[in-house]
Amino acid sequence: MERSRVGDFSLAWGESLRWDDRRQRLYFVDCAAQTLHWLESAEPPLQSLPMPSLPTGLVLAEDGRLVVALDDGLRVVDPDAGTTELLSPYPDGLGGRANDANGDLDGNLVTGTLNLAPGPGSYWWYSAAAGWRQLDDGIGNANGPVVLDGDGDRTLVVADTPASVLYAYPYDGATGSVGQRSVFADIGDLGGMPDGACADAQDGVWSCVLGSGRIARYSSDGLQEVIDTEVELPSDVTFGGDDLDRLFFVSIAVSIGGVEIASPDAGSLMVLDGSGHRGRREPRFRL
Numbered sequence: 001m002e003r004s005r006v007g008d009f010s011l012a013w014g015e016s017l018r019w020d021d022r023r024q025r026l027y028f029v030d031c032a033a034q035t036l037h038w039l040e041s042a043e044p045p046l047q048s049l050p051m052p053s054l055p056t057g058l059v060l061a062e063d064g065r066l067v068v069a070l071d072d073g074l075r076v077v078d079p080d081a082g083t084t085e086l087l088s089p090y091p092d093g094l095g096g097r098a099n100d101a102n103g104d105l106d107g108n109l110v111t112g113t114l115n116l117a118p119g120p121g122s123y124w125w126y127s128a129a130a131g132w133r134q135l136d137d138g139i140g141n142a143n144g145p146v147v148l149d150g151d152g153d154r155t156l157v158v159a160d161t162p163a164s165v166l167y168a169y170p171y172d173g174a175t176g177s178v179g180q181r182s183v184f185a186d187i188g189d190l191g192g193m194p195d196g197a198c199a200d201a202q203d204g205v206w207s208c209v210l211g212s213g214r215i216a217r218y219s220s221d222g223l224q225e226v227i228d229t230e231v232e233l234p235s236d237v238t239f240g241g242d243d244l245d246r247l248f249f250v251s252i253a254v255s256i257g258g259v260e261i262a263s264p265d266a267g268s269l270m271v272l273d274g275s276g277h278r279g280r281r282e283p284r285f286r287l
Helices: none
Strands: 002-004 014-020 024-032 035-039 043-050 057-063 066-070 073-078 084-086 098-103 109-113 123-125 131-139 142-150 155-162 167-172 182-186 194-201 206-208 216-218 222-226 232-240 247-252 269-273
Touching: 014 123, 014 194, 014 247, 024 057, 024 084, 024 232, 035 247, 057 098, 066 084, 098 142, 109 131, 109 142, 109 155, 123 142, 142 206, 142 232, 167 194, 182 206, 182 216, 206 232, 216 232
Parallel strands: 014 232, 142 194, 194 232
Antiparallel strands: 002 269, 014 024, 024 035, 035 043, 057 066, 066 073, 073 084, 098 109, 109 123, 123 131, 142 155, 155 167, 167 182, 194 206, 206 216, 216 222, 232 247, 247 269
16 A cells, blocks of 8 residues: 655644546545645645634535534635635534535435533534434534445444444434434453544445554444554545545644654655555535
């Protein structure tokens, strides 16, 4: 597997990688700089748009725009026009504001609570037509939601970062409801905590592991593969490129959770070629 850096820029807190297969555009954010970035065909030069507040989750919309989780709620962002407009404030029960977000294969999105310090959190579903519905509570900090579509039986896999666990739920995207929660993967076994994630074409879940510097691939049968990223805090991952066979990841370049940063590639956009896996098209939100 070949590992290389994309461009000569660095991010302080990289997150929210999304590959737009229609535009051949790679999106990501720098949370610390409150900035949305993108690369055409995943190649420099870097394009940037300042956000009005902290951007975390990022979802592609059907009309080519983006839905971004910001301080005051979900906002529709048009990167080409440079505009943002409020789509929906957060529900009171979410407990502040949302963190990571992803499309759910049914035109809706899944997100959950952002807790920078210990606190109660929950997972949520949002539809432009039906609004907000709570999926579950009793979690700390939501990250890396991914909906799998195995033989038509959909499963929501979503991280609780401070618990070092990926949870799985039987999932109905049409109604915004889940079944009983189970443990999909115990990330603590890899010596870290889960952050961003993506799915591949075989319903594998690729989860970034903060602290141990790894990206782990899980299936319903357990841990399948582990990649050493050579950075301490890999934060999000996605497949991109013409054949969806290039594995991109970003990372955090500031010390968090007692993890000191020493890697010269911390904060860089990196790509892994030759993984032997392909991704799937990014789910899109229906405005």
